[in-house]
Amino acid sequence: xxxxxxxxxxxxxxxxxxxxxxxxxxxxxxxxxxxxxxxxxxxxxxxxxxxxxxxxxxxxxxxxxxxxxxxxxxxxxxxxxxxxxxxxxxxxxxxxxxxxxxxxxxxxxxxxxxxxxxxxxxxxxxxxxxxxxx
Numbered sequence: 009x010x011x012x013x014x015x016x017x018x019x020x021x022x023x024x025x026x027x028x029x030x031x032x033x034x035x036x037x038x039x040x041x042x043x044x045x046x047x048x049x050x051x052x053x054x055x056x057x058x059x060x061x062x063x064x065x066x067x068x069x070x071x072x073x074x075x076x077x078x079x080x081x082x083x084x085x086x087x088x089x090x091x092x093x094x095x096x097x098x099x100x101x102x103x104x105x106x107x108x109x110x111x112x113x114x115x116x117x118x119x120x121x122x123x124x125x126x127x128x129x130x131x132x133x134x135x136x137x138x139x140x141x142x
């Protein structure tokens with residue numbers, strides 16, 4: 009057997025598998041991809057909670073419009089599940105995800121109202137026309 013062929017065979021036998029450096033590079037890439045995925049999931053979760061609150065306020069908005077149509081003032085949501093107005097079966101629903109009721113104003117003469125909820129620096133406001141927010 010030729011010496012050159014024998015040397016090549018020995019190299020092949022000793023060079024099989026991956027080195028520690030290659031393994032560390034692979035693990036680093038996996039770590040970066042996992043952290044990017046977690047950040048994206050957190051952003052999507054926050055947007056989902058916000059959209060849920062807007063949907064909830066749309067329901068409150070419909071009940072509040074009915075109260076004003078009947079000539080009744082809106083109550084303040086100091087207590088969750090409190091009636092929207094006197095004699096109403098519609099109630100303020102509990103909010104989730106750190107959202108809290110901020111203010112409620114109404115004018116039965118003009119048939120206008122405003123209901124606001126806040127979380128950190130975000131605010132969602134509903135009037136008789138529509139809900140607006142982040």
